[in-house]
Amino acid sequence: MDIALAILLTLLLGLLMAKLALFQPRNRNSPPCISGWIPWFGAAFQFGKAPLEFIEQARVKYGPVFTVFALGNRFTFVTEEEGIEAFFTSKDLDFEQAVQPTIQRTIKASIPADIFYRNHTRLYLTIKGKVSLSRLYLFAGTLCKELHEHMDHLGTSGTENLSDLIRSVMYPATINILFGKGVCPTNKSDMKEFEGHFQKYDEDFEYASQMPAYFMSNWSKSKKWLLKMFENVVSDAERVSRPESDSKTVLQHLLDNVHGKHLAPNYALLLLWASQANAMPVAFWTLAFILSHPSIYKNIMEDIVSVFGKAGKENIEVSEDDLKKLLLIKWCILEAIRLRSPGAITKKVVNPLKIQTFTIPAGDMLMVSPYWAHRNTKYFPDPETFKPDRWKEANLEKNAFLDGFMAFGRGKHQCPGRWLAVMEVHMLVVLLLYKYELILLDPVPKESPLHLVGTQQPMGACRVQYKPRQ
Template sequence: ALPTTCFCSFLSAVSVPAEAFYQNHGRLYSMMKGKMGPSNLHVFTGTLCKELHEHMAHLGTAGTGDLMELVRHIMYPAVVNTLFGKGACPTSHSELREFEEHFWKYDEDFEYASQMPECFLRNWSKSKKWLLKLFEKVVSDAERTNPSETTSKTLLQHLLDNLQGKHLAPNYGLLMLWASQANAVPIAFWTLVFILSYPSVYKKVMEDLTSVFGNAGKDEIEVSEEDLKNLPYIKWCTLEAIRLRSPGAITKKVIKPIRIQSFTIPAGDMLMLSPYWLHRNPKYFPDPEMFKPVRCPS
């Protein structure tokens, strides 16, 4: 893809020059796609399951709390330890609070920061600098412990091996962290919200889980790729949550003239697509405001 005004603004929000990004993009994209493609997901499932069990154990067996906070507290350390290596980023209770305050501030205003000078977002800028300083140490530790065996490397170490412009390594580390959380956390939250809000959906999900893993007990569950193939309904729940909670609009600037059917859209024009309304078109989604996972296979 060619650079657009919006995308260059995005790069400024992570302090990566456009030239450096495009110099690295093809190589890093191929590496990430290869390492995290469907054929390699089994490499991560064991570690991820273990991490999720460990951090869910901290919740106890009873009580109330904010669901978004719960999802964040569980997913952040589990995903970070899986992708960056155990202990690479702050995940202990004593260190986590300060980190979370900075990261969620960074995430919350990321979209604004991609369109406005940092001087208008002082708290966001402060959190960004704090995170980049942290990632200087994270990168230094990853480089120091980088093994020669490919199979022993973390995803961050693979990124460092393929990155041109090592001075930007902390920026790419922060970008990788943000990418691992920015979409996964909200969609996990909304999937749980919808499942819990529809008793029939919740019942079906629990029946499917029991059919694959048996009744709940004290033993930790190990999830395999084959198990996930036998749980299509949960995937449909996630896709239906994405349908209902997609962004209102996506805007792109046309760099080169493009032809769509009988129309030619000239360079310089702005294109806007509304997933919100597309996903509520009754022609394709009857009763569009309802959460109906069974519609997803069709």
């Protein structure tokens, strides 16, 4: 009994010492810290249970700058304009150092840091150049044909979860655009297995970026399956003769520029994830909001008919110029993005950073929440309401968004594929609404639980009935 008591007291003393060592402020000017009481895990359980509410409640309780200790890391949130401006402009912050551990955990643990940094810049510039606004015309025609082809697989009518409907059309179309027709699995049985593994990989990506691999066994199995598949994809791509530059797929451009050819399958998987993780949720939320607002739905259909004639009579060809005439749909896309933006984006503090009266120490992850920033009434009056016409004020002809909008980032680290993703969603919405009469059978879902450092919020359950337009 005495031995058991001694062991218990030793354990309690060890926990207390670990808590004091881990959670003590680095200096008196550090922001208030929410640390929890469990070593390493810290406040991860409270934060992970309802992150959006956690951020807002912490802001109210502790002020606009506060730190959360979770999973061995210090996440310092800035929630007002001075801190947000510093996040996007300060030279004391580094984006690549923030994402490098995530890439190591989720793509390939053996990528040396120096190789990652060399590849990141090269591949970012490659992707940015190949899917820029000036080159979208190279994708538009093929994308339209792909969407038609996979939309035909839906049949004439049915009832389906809206997220599954979008995935079944958008997923294979995007893969064929980026990787080449038939490069990835395309027959029904193989595609189902492929989609199943990717869906698991995508859904748990953010958790896997923070948690040790032994907590994520099913996710790890799906990652291994996908990497094995991409080994074959890359091998096949290397064997075929390379076309001229404008005829190359995005995958082929990636293979031309990756440093360390043995890492090509890993970067192919990263390309797949990056192309899908945001675009499909954006399409889901855009359609869900449109279908739940009858007057907006009606106005959109009038616009579509004015451009293409009576809806549903044939497979239409949709060009970039056609999309420019359907501005209300683009407003709906941007408004859906505003309302369902990431809960948090991050950079690493590399030198002590002063914000207000606080000094944020080097090593912290500095966090900004686009979700809450997009609810700032200074920039977005009536922020919880889906109001596409607020985007009339944006100069979209010059590709300028509304002040306060940060879903795609700012500066040199903006999402390189944002214009292609918006075009994909825009075209998908046009074709679906042109061909089918869609009826939402369930209310628009509320926000899904948010990951620690997120992409767009995951899609919710929402059934939709579709039938051909008369």
